[in-house]
Amino acid sequence: MKRVKEVEDDEVDGFECCTQWALLLFNLPLMLMGIALIILGVVGLTEHGYIADALQAENGGLFTGVMVLLIVVGALMMILAVIGCVAAFVESHTLLMIYYVSVLVAFLLIVIGMVLGYVYRGQLETTLRQELLDTMPSYDPEKPQDSITLAWDKTQGNLECCGVAKGEERPWKAWLTNQRLNSGQADSRVPESCCLATSNANGQRANCNDGNKVVESLVYQQDCFTGAAQFLETNMSTLTIVCIFFALTLMVAAALSISLYILID
Template sequence: MAGVSGCIKYSMFIFNFLFWVCGVLILGLAIWVRVSKDGQEIIGSGDSDITSYVSVNILIAVGAIIMVLGFLGCCGAVKESRCMLLLFFIGLLLILLLQVAAGILGAAFKSESERILNETLHENVKLLSMTDDGKAFQQALDEFQKEFKCCGLIKGPTDWGNNFENHSKSCECPRMPDSSCTLYQGMYVYSQPCISFIKEVAAKHIIVIIAIAFGLAVIEILGLVFSMVLYCQIGNK
């Protein structure tokens, strides 16, 4: 009868041990943020405490799942337990299927989400030219312009209408204007509207997310292959 490959066995153990350590770190950090005084100050400093708590709770769940899978993979490899390896295989397969489903849903609703974003921004741009309403949104965009060197939301400085003078400081280019600036009402302002910057950042982040998801999928597929090979070898032992 064929024996169990030591290379696959210990590769499986090392991979899952690192997997388990990552789960411990994620779970420990998330619990610390959730219960400690300093952690409460961190998550309580944002605009939405509820969103922060939900994010921390999700991290706790993710860390716990990674820990359990890592434990099953390590023990299954060392003890040559087919039951543990099978549970590890099923758990990892479910995670991979969830990732694939999330990717399909994201691709399917991409155009719809872009349409909703554009409609929302076109509605919000009306607030820039108002005097009484929309003060909070105007202040937020004013800070955004100053930080990321853009002006206006969709069309540029004309979005501000009669309120441009009140918010021109955050739009103003340095004393030595370059090609990114344009002349508007006697002063040089940034020509790029903030929507262009937002879309550029979103596109870059999507590429990073896709790359990370693809890398995780490759690692998960390798884990599935190794666990099933080891499972079959133990059965043939």
């Protein structure tokens, strides 16, 4: 029959083993989620980068900031997951303490980021709308490869929108202030990317500019701010949900790491 001391040692070893495996398995979902966030951010920058170009104004960078933040959070989750797995596997006091401190710092940064994001989210409409309006005068139909021109053409074509609404005016009327499109008050032209796409397979668009006048029935009626804001809101909502999950996960990870640190002793 085992003595009481031997039974207690076996119980401690068993609890240590369970904690070790829990910390190992707990970090695997973090690593997978980190990879998913990095992919989401990279795809956003590469496939929807035209929105970032259309937002480049003096106070621009909102879109790029959201996408980069997705990548940074994903990379942080992967790094922490790797440190946690290695620390649990080798049962290293040093690595466990590094992991524990890193988890606490990451938790603090996540909380601060969520608070700032909540405050800034209320300013999204004003900031985003103004950034789009600021770049519209730089649109030049004679320079189709210019970054701003190309960005607006892709934004309007892909989001099926035209211009940005100002007050009660229709969104397409914001283009009337662009002197490269409309040289005088008698003109009311919009970029060709504002014209409705035809059913032709070659991607042709309807002629929505009849001379110097807009044929309103052939122009996209959606506000480009609405399309861009919906895209950003979706990604910001995803980021918020992930951050909440990440913060809760970090609390459990901190408890597991410090428990394993004590049990090793």
